[in-house]
Amino acid sequence: MSRSIIKLRSAIRLKEGWTLKIGELSKATGASIRSLRYYEKQGLIAPARTESGYREYHKFAVEQVKTIRLYLNLGLSTEQIAGFLHCVLMNKEAFCNEVLPVYQQKLQELDEQIQTLVRIRSNLEERIQSILSVRTDNESMEGTNDES
Amino acid sequence: MSRSIIKLRSAIRLKEGWTLKIGELSKATGASIRSLRYYEKQGLIAPARTESGYREYHKFAVEQVKTIRLYLNLGLSTEQIAGFLHCVLMNKEAFCNEVLPVYQQKLQELDEQIQTLVRIRSNLEERIQSILSVRTDNESMEGTNDES
DNA sequence: ATTGACTCTGACATTAATGTCACGGTCTAT
DNA sequence: ATAGACCGTGACATTAATGTCAGAGTCAAT
Numbered sequence: 086m087s088r089s090i091i092k093l094r095s096a097i098r099l100k101e102g103w104t105l106k107i108g109e110l111s112k113a114t115g116a117s118i119r120s121l122r123y124y125e126k127q128g129l130i131a132p133a134r135t136e137s138g139y140r141e142y143h144k145f146a147v148e149q150v151k152t153i154r155l156y157l158n159l160g161l162s163t164e165q166i167a168g169f170l171h172c173v174l175m176n177k178e179a180f181c182n183e184v185l186p187v188y189q190q191k192l193q194e195l196d197e198q199i200q201t202l203v204r205i206r207s208n209l210e211e212r213i214q215s216i217l218s219v220r221t222d223n224e225s226m227e228g229t230n231d232e233s
Numbered sequence: 234m235s236r237s238i239i240k241l242r243s244a245i246r247l248k249e250g251w252t253l254k255i256g257e258l259s260k261a262t263g264a265s266i267r268s269l270r271y272y273e274k275q276g277l278i279a280p281a282r283t284e285s286g287y288r289e290y291h292k293f294a295v296e297q298v299k300t301i302r303l304y305l306n307l308g309l310s311t312e313q314i315a316g317f318l319h320c321v322l323m324n325k326e327a328f329c330n331e332v333l334p335v336y337q338q339k340l341q342e343l344d345e346q347i348q349t350l351v352r353i354r355s356n357l358e359e360r361i362q363s364i365l366s367v368r369t370d371n372e373s374m375e376g377t378n379d380e381s
Numbered sequence: 382a383t384t385g386a387c388t389c390t391g392a393c394a395t396t397a398a399t400g401t402c403a404c405g406g407t408c409t410a411t
Numbered sequence: 412a413t414a415g416a417c418c419g420t421g422a423c424a425t426t427a428a429t430g431t432c433a434g435a436g437t438c439a440a441t
Binding site: 158159160177178179180184185188189191192195196198199202203205206208209210212213215216217219220 | 306307308325326327328332333336337339340343344346347350351353354356357358360361363364365367368
């Protein structure tokens with residue numbers, strides 16, 4: 086079909102670097118192709134499409150995806166990220182009012198999780214010490230039977 | 234069919250309290266019926282069956298289930314628990330050699346998880362402080378156009 | 382006998398991001 | 412035009428314990 090149009094598009098893409106295909110974006114960002122498609126389904130990124138259906142990412146998508154991954158690494162969900170991504174891509178984070186409440190909620194969740202883990206850790210530590218002290222006692226009275 | 238046998242069995246159960254049905258065990262332990270069946274499938278508990286197929290738990294099963302839940306609350310998996318449950322039900326924990334390595338591995342996992350969460354927490358805290366300080370700066374410049 | 386409470390099994394759902402596979406279309410260099 | 416690399420969609424899997432439902436059988440009291 087319209088070969089000439091496709092060739093023109095290709096020439097532009099190659100010469101000016103305006104767009105990336107999904108594999109190129111994946112390499113540029115470290116996100117897997119699978120993840121890039123997932124981010125799109127979650128409404129975090131909306132690439133254009135070529136006539137043949139290929140995703141066509143603007144070069145700014147590289148920074149956009151890196152930003153998404155930064156927030157994911159903070160433990161935020163794609164849904165939470167979707168709530169302020171549009172703003173933070175255009176402004177400094179501090180000027181996006183949606184960010185702070187999400188951060189503060191996440192901070193509270195983290196504190197609860199840490200507290201839980203630390204409590205379990207203490208319990209476990211005590212039990213280990215208890216076992217070790219019994220072992221020490223028994224070593225000092227050589228002659229008793231260990232069992233599994 | 235053999236009504237007399239069933240009646241005899243029932244009489245024994247009621248008079249001596251030798252066995253519990255699953256609902257009774259559930260109430261006695263706080264574990265849901267669903268969970269009790271799950272523990273059985275995971276090999277943690279093996280109730281007898283009546284002629285009609287009902288689970289028939291020995292009264293010691295109450296302590297057994299409470300023990301299982303104690304270990305689950307320490308974050309151990311049913312598979313790990315299965316590895317030493319038999320021993321700890323008959324001996325003191327300290328005499329079961331399978332326990333300590335599991336505890337130590339779990340302790341290490343906990344330390345890693347806590348470390349990760351604390352790291353994320355610090356990052357988040359910094360970002361929150363950064364946003365708050367920007368907000369404060371802007372408030373104090375109310376009406377001025379100066380910028381540093 | 383009937384009823385209501387209890388039990389049985391088996392199956393599907395839950396959470397969230399990612400991996401992986403199958404099958405088929407597109408692009409590009411030869 | 413053909414091969415090989417790339418891309419598309421859709422589906423299933425992953426983890427672990429638990430919830431929930433459906434359909435059917437059992438028990439006990441009337």
